[in-house]
Amino acid sequence: xxxxxxxxxxxxxxxxVAVGFPLCYAVYLSVTDxxxxxxxxxxxxxxxxxxxxxxxxxxxxxxxxxxIYVVIAVCGELVIGFALALALHQQRWAKDLSRAIVLAPxxxxxxxxxxxxxxxxxxxxGAVPALLHAVGANYDFFGSGRALLTLAFIDIWQWTPFMxxxxxxxxxxxxxxxxxxxxxxxxxxxxRLRRVLIPMLAPVLTVAVLxxxxxxxxxxxxxxxTTRGGPGTETQTLQYFMYLxxxxxxxxxxxSAMAFIVLVLVLAVIVIAFRTIERNKA
Amino acid sequence: MKRPGWLDIIRxxxxxxxxxxxxxxxxxxxxxxxxxxxxxSEPFLLMFSPTGENWRAVLESGIFAAAGRSALVGVLTVSxxxxxxxxxxxxxxxxxxxxxxxxxxxxxxxxxxxxxxxFPFLTMAxxxxxxxxxxxxxxxxxxxxxxxxxxxxIGFFEAVPSSLEEQARVDGFSRWQAFRLVVLPQVYPGIGxxxxxxxxxxxxxxxxxxxxxxxxxAILPVAISNFNTFRGVQIGAMSAAIMIAIVPVVVxxxxxxxxxxxxISGGAVKY
Numbered sequence: 325x326x327x328x329x330x331x332x333x334x335x336x337x338x339x340x341v342a343v344g345f346p347l348c349y350a351v352y353l354s355v356t357d358x359x360x361x362x363x364x365x366x367x368x369x370x371x372x373x374x375x376x377x378x379x380x381x382x383x384x385x386x387x388x389x390x391x392i393y394v395v396i397a398v399c400g401e402l403v404i405g406f407a408l409a410l411a412l413h414q415q416r417w418a419k420d421l422s423r424a425i426v427l428a429p430x431x432x433x434x435x436x437x438x439x440x441x442x443x444x445x446x447x448x449x450g451a452v453p454a455l456l457h458a459v460g461a462n463y464d465f466f467g468s469g470r471a472l473l474t475l476a477f478i479d480i481w482q483w484t485p486f487m488x489x490x491x492x493x494x495x496x497x498x499x500x501x502x503x504x505x506x507x508x509x510x511x512x513x514x515x516r517l518r519r520v521l522i523p524m525l526a527p528v529l530t531v532a533v534l535x536x537x538x539x540x541x542x543x544x545x546x547x548x549x550t551t552r553g554g555p556g557t558e559t560q561t562l563q564y565f566m567y568l569x570x571x572x573x574x575x576x577x578x579x580s581a582m583a584f585i586v587l588v589l590v591l592a593v594i595v596i597a598f599r600t601i602e603r604n605k606a
Numbered sequence: 607m608k609r610p611g612w613l614d615i616i617r618x619x620x621x622x623x624x625x626x627x628x629x630x631x632x633x634x635x636x637x638x639x640x641x642x643x644x645x646x647s648e649p650f651l652l653m654f655s656p657t658g659e660n661w662r663a664v665l666e667s668g669i670f671a672a673a674g675r676s677a678l679v680g681v682l683t684v685s686x687x688x689x690x691x692x693x694x695x696x697x698x699x700x701x702x703x704x705x706x707x708x709x710x711x712x713x714x715x716x717x718x719x720x721x722x723x724x725f726p727f728l729t730m731a732x733x734x735x736x737x738x739x740x741x742x743x744x745x746x747x748x749x750x751x752x753x754x755x756x757x758x759x760i761g762f763f764e765a766v767p768s769s770l771e772e773q774a775r776v777d778g779f780s781r782w783q784a785f786r787l788v789v790l791p792q793v794y795p796g797i798g799x800x801x802x803x804x805x806x807x808x809x810x811x812x813x814x815x816x817x818x819x820x821x822x823x824a825i826l827p828v829a830i831s832n833f834n835t836f837r838g839v840q841i842g843a844m845s846a847a848i849m850i851a852i853v854p855v856v857v858x859x860x861x862x863x864x865x866x867x868x869x870i871s872g873g874a875v876k877y
Contacts, residue, residue, distance in 0.1 A: 327781045327782070328697050328701040328703045329697075329703065331693040331694060331696055331697035331701075331703070331785075332693075332694050332697040332698070332703045332704055332708070334689075334690045334693060334694065335690050335691060335693065335694025335695075335697075335752075335756065336694070336704070336708070338686070338690050338748065338752060339711070339715075339752060339753070341745070342745050342746075342748040342749040342752060343715050343718070343723075343749050343752075343753065345726070346722075346723045346726035346727055346730075346749065347718065347722065347723070347726075349726035349729070349730070350722045350723065350725060350726050353725060353726065353729075358729075407620055408620065408621070408624055410617075411617045411620050411621050411624075412621070414617060415617075415621065420860065420863065420864060421860070422621060422625070423863045423864070423867070424856075424859050424860040424863050425624075425625055425628055425629065426621075426624055426625075426628065427859055427863050427866075428628060428632075428855075428856045428859050429628055430806070431806055431855040431856065431858070431859045432810075432851065432852050432855060432856070433809060433810045433812070433826065433827045433830070433851050434810055434812065434827075435812045435827045435830055435831050436827070436830055436848045436851050436852060439830065439831075439833075439834060439844060439848060440631050440632075440634075440635050440848060441631065443638070443841055443845075444631050444634055444635075449646055449841070451630075451634050481627070481628075481631075489863075489866060489867065489870065490870065492867050493866075493867050493868075493870035493871035494871065496867060496868070496871045497871035513613060535716070538716050538717055541719070542719055542720055542813075544720075544812065544813050545812050545813075545827075548812070548816075548831065549831065549834065562719070562721075563719060563720065563721055563813070566719070566721035567721065567813075567817075570721065570724075570725055571817060576725045576728075576729070579721060579725065580722060580725055582721075583719045583721045583722035584722065586719050586721075587717060587718055587719060587722060590717050591714070591717055594717065
């Protein structure tokens with residue numbers, strides 16, 4: 325059995341250094357009054373940072389903003405990604421090229437994607453508003469009430485390919501017989517989709533939504549590239565808000581406390597979601 | 607050859623729309639990278655005498671050095687993750703080592719917001735006088751690449767039938783040899799997919815790079831974002847920088863997409 329632990333030890337050691345240690349250090353930071361500009365060792369303040377974060381309306385606003393963003397983006401990606409995966413699955417002509425084009429956005433660094441859309445959708449120089457002006461329409465993509473939607477749209481542009489990738493992999497590894505049997509039995513396309521395909525793909529869809537949702541929660545690049553939280557604080561997502569607190573305003577301790585509150589809430593949502601799934605299975 | 611039905615027509619229409627949707631922004635940026643600032647205000651100017659000025663400015667800004675640093679960070683992070691992760695994932699998958707806690711830990715590590723992790727990395731880098739070097743960036747990238755790669759690999763190792771390994775043991779292989787020479791080759795497609803995935807994650811990250819190495823050791827995403835802040839916005843130069851970041855990965859995506867689909871369908875999506 326020494327072999328088993330010999331194999332595991334390097335992983336645990338590296339995991340401890342790269343994840344465990346920073347995590348513990350962050351716990352320590354979150355109960356001090358540490359500021360990035362401090363010279364002397366930080367003092368212990370107990371739960372004060374947590375209390376001030378929980379009672380900070382701006383924190384909860386960022387929380388709501390992020391939740392709306394994640395729901396819109398992930399739902400959009402799931403629906404569009406599912407349709408595209410089905411379409412690509414049956415594509416025979418120029419198969420590799422069509423797949424490469426559809427998957428391309430997920431390989432582009434998000435800051436580049438954010439900057440592309442910042443200028444593509446810009447009122448003065450962007451091609452899309454110019455196109456809209458030509459047909460007499462006027463739509464300010466980064467205006468009040470619309471900026472968050474635009475950010476979610478950018479997320480959809482970049483990350484629908486991730487859904488396509490996972491769903492496509494699921495479709496490729498799926499046995500063909502059930503779909504064939506349903507067709508032979510005279511089931512229509514809608515019935516086959518709802519009663520055969522979606523139930524069979526359910527595990528893949530769950531993993532895809534989970535991974536996408538967790539990743540969308542940390543949205544930072546698009547906000548940083550386009551709105552910087554504006555107009556007002558409308559598009560201040562959690563990650564951007566904590567970046568401002570910790571780095572711009574040097575309040576590392578408070579930012580760490582906020583990050584832990586987010587972590588606990590997200591873990592709670594995941595545990596509840598998995599419980600619900602398990603119960604529905606039984 | 608059967609006659610295309612209405613489902614096929616919808617399918618082709620959906621795919622065509624997706625192609626336009628994906629390619630239009632990229633083409634627009636490619637065009638913008640050859641425009642002068644005055645030409646920039648006319649989005650649909652297609653015929654113009656292209657300027658090489660933007661590209662010259664970008665090349666002089668050391669964008670290739672930044673791309674090189676990004677590649678170095680990505681390769682090191684992925685190599686370390688693959689070696690350590692494959693050994694650990696094998697132990698977890700075959701011997702249930704570490705119980706379900708280790709396995710859950712790998713997934714839970716995905717939940718930790720980078721904002722929690724970045725400040726400890728920053729204060730440690732300060733203490734060890736390693737701010738603005740690649741060392742803290744590599745450790746920071748390991749914090750999200752290692753758990754994800756391991757999590758993927760656990761699935762791949764579980765898909766390998768244990769009879770293969772037992773046969774190797776009967777044939778006189780040691781445990782290590784059985785792992786290295788029999789089991790590992792079985793999961794090469796999965797390792798390939800995990801490597802591509804991990805590299806993409808590392809290559810794409812802005813957040814850690816921006817905070818841990820904003821200056822001389824800037825990685826590519828940081829270098830690109832700098833065109834957005836210094837001396838106002840130089841859209842032409844920024845477009846050229848974006849093209850430099852896009853072209854290699856889009857070309858690579860043509861070659862790796864098949865490997866990626868095959869690799870992932872081999873077990874990663876079964877949890």
